Amino acid sequence: xxxxxxxxxxxxxxxxxxxxxxxxxxxxxxxxxxxxxxxxxxxxxxxxxxxxxxxxxxxxxxxxxxxxxxxxxxxxxxxxxxxxxxxxxxxxxxxxxxxxxxxxxxxxxxxxxxxxxxxxxxxxxxxxxxxxxxxxxxxxxxxxxxxxxxxxxxxxxxxxxxxxxxxxxxxxxxxxxxxxxxxxxxxxxxxxxxxxxxxxxxxxxxxxxxxxxxxxxxxxxxxxxxxxxxxxxxxxxxxxxxxxxxxxxxxxxx
Numbered sequence: 001x002x003x004x005x006x007x008x009x010x011x012x013x014x015x016x017x018x019x020x021x022x023x024x025x026x027x028x029x030x031x032x033x034x035x036x037x038x039x040x041x042x043x044x045x046x047x048x049x050x051x052x053x054x055x056x057x058x059x060x061x062x063x064x065x066x067x068x069x070x071x072x073x074x075x076x077x078x079x080x081x082x083x084x085x086x087x088x089x090x091x092x093x094x095x096x097x098x099x100x101x102x103x104x105x106x107x108x109x110x111x112x113x114x115x116x117x118x119x120x121x122x123x124x125x126x127x128x129x130x131x132x133x134x135x136x137x138x139x140x141x142x143x144x145x146x147x148x149x150x151x152x153x154x155x156x157x158x159x160x161x162x163x164x165x166x167x168x169x170x171x172x173x174x175x176x177x178x179x180x181x182x183x184x185x186x187x188x189x190x191x192x193x194x195x196x197x198x199x200x201x202x203x204x205x206x207x208x209x210x211x212x213x214x215x216x217x218x219x220x221x222x223x224x225x226x227x228x229x230x231x232x233x234x235x236x237x238x239x240x241x242x243x244x245x246x247x248x249x250x251x252x253x254x
Contacts, residue, residue, distance in 0.1 A: 048090025070094035084190035
């Protein structure tokens with residue numbers, strides 16, 4: 001009973017934040033002449049940061065290379081455990097455009113802000129939409145703004161690391177932009193898949209790994225780059241959880 005009441009109160013606080021943030025983001029958007037809509041995106045990400053603050057049971061620790069130049073473009077990739085990952089990553093001090101399913105852009109208020117911020121919709125049911133997604137991602141990279149991918153494609157139900165698709169790595173090699181891996185753990189119960197209730201998260205961790213250079217790599221190296229970055233994320237999760245790789249890696253036999 002208490003968890004339901006607590007979740008309702010938090011959702012009301014989140015809704016209030018969204019309603020207050022919409023006109024502010026809209027105002028910044030009107031005066032944002034940057035081709036990457038950089039200032040608009042920065043303002044929108046601050047909403048995510050504040051959302052993480054309205055739940056007093058979320059204890060967040062951020063480590064690693066957080067001092068990267070915010071106008072040096074990266075293809076950023078992360079493992080994906082819950083909806084809480086999005087506001088968590090918004091605590092990082094630089095702007096990035098998110099690749100997100102198009103249904104999120106249709107949600108009132110938050111979806112409108114995603115559009116103004118320049119986030120990139122993708123229709124998972126229409127392979128042709130990937131061409132438009134790629135074009136928009138290239139536009140941002142060439143205008144000194146990073147793009148953000150969850151290469152697992154969806155949230156992990158088990159908390160184990162899923163198989164990576166290679167679209168982000170194709171893009172990085174094609175544009176000769178380094179890959180910046182992020183590792184997340186502890187958000188599994190913050191807002192589980194198919195649940196509206198917020199759970200306790202006494203230890204949420206986000207680590208920014210060192211950039212992975214792609215200079216000189218070609219399309220023949222995509223699979224190797226995908227494996228390399230996934231292995232780095234897997235190794236960090238194994239270290240944090242103090243478990244065997246087989247228990248953390250969803251592609252291993254149970």
